[in-house]
Amino acid sequence: MDSKLKVSIAIVLNMIIVILQIVIGLYAHSMALITDAVHNFQDVISLIIAFVAIYFMSKKPTETMTYGYLRSEVMAGFINSAFLLGAIFLIIISSIERFFKPVEVESIYVIVMGAIAFVINAFSAYLLGFHGHSHGEDHEDLNIRAAYLHLLSDAGISLGVVIGGIVIYFYGLNWVDPFISIVFSLYILRETIPVLKKSYMILMESVPSGIDVKHIKDIILENPEIYDVHDMHIWALSSKDIYLSAHVVLRNDVDIEEFDSIVLDIRKRLEAEGINHITLQPETRNFMCEYTY
Incomplete structure (x- = not known):
């Protein structure tokens, strides 16, 4: 199975997760599921960037695109990061409001959806990690490796959602859901801000970091x-x-x-x-x- 097909399958699977988590998250009143959906959407964008990098690596520069399409990777990363920052701030605000206006969370839906997301993320990570160096292209491998690590971290977040749902189911602690949402949001912010900064600096054609x-x-x-x-x-x-x-x-x-x-x-x-x-x-x-x- 070539790299393009692997990435394409992972994109479709993760897009299904995003749609299901948003719909079920709204129905179950779970901010944790919605936060996980946002992080899964970040994975989808990362996978699309990896796919674009693989595809455009084979395209030669033209008379009008003398540099080729190398900057498309950075532009996608910048737009993705900027979108995520806005979404995460809205989620944090909504989660804080939940502490003052508690809503009963349908924990069974949270557990089931979180488990499905965990399985799909783990399978997607395995798919990209298995025979990841089939073409021997360093740039391609680095992009796939980055997507693989992204999916692996998201599998961990989905597992955290499942654990939170179990706690709510047995102990009725509905505040655990917004708490998990805030913790995961802060993690996503920590991962997103450096990407946003790096892509912005590249678009501004500043001297790359690490270059004296x-x-x-x-x-x-x-x-x-x-x-x-x-x-x-x-x-x-x-x-x-x-x-x-x-x-x-x-x-x-x-x-x-x-x-x-x-x-x-x-x-x-x-x-x-x-x-x-x-x-x-x-x-x-x-x-x-x-x-x-």
Whole structure:
């Protein structure tokens, strides 16, 4: 079974969970089920992002889309995270209101639905985790691995919903439901905010986290033929594609073949730092003195 089919099956299964949990959650007056539905919806988006990454990796750039569709992964992640933040805040507010205006929870529905969600999430995680490296593509594997971990964590949340339903069923403690909802909401917030921040920074084309601009400049200057570096820009198009462009001032006159060797040397050094696309514009020291940047 190829990766696209695995992810497609997981998307369908988790979308079924989302719809059922929202409908039954509203009927059973369970905020915990609705919170789990929101987290499952986050899984659906994560799976769609993984599917998009697999699909668009095979698409080549065109005359109008010169970078291809690499940024679609980041845009989907940003929209998903922003939506989740709004949904989670609404759920937290509703859960707090439940403490002051208790509602009887139909615990048996919570237990059954939570158990179904746990089984489907666990199966989806197994599906993606089983033979996850069939194609040997690092980027594809990383996306599937991320989706796999997401589903695994959601299986844990669904199990927590089941335990909460059991407590309500035997002890009648209806406040356990909004309490579980708030705890899970805070967990989802902790997971969502870093993704939102990272995707926002990528869309703004800021220097990726973990990249020290001064250190990168020093690495380029380690080449004995480079006198100076300026107009340097570092940005990311996706979570795995980091670009660099810079003007390099040469100490001596070199021909094209010699400059190719310089570029290859710098490229090897920068790949070790996670920068996998570089563009260098050569300049002479006379040109640098004539123009100010």
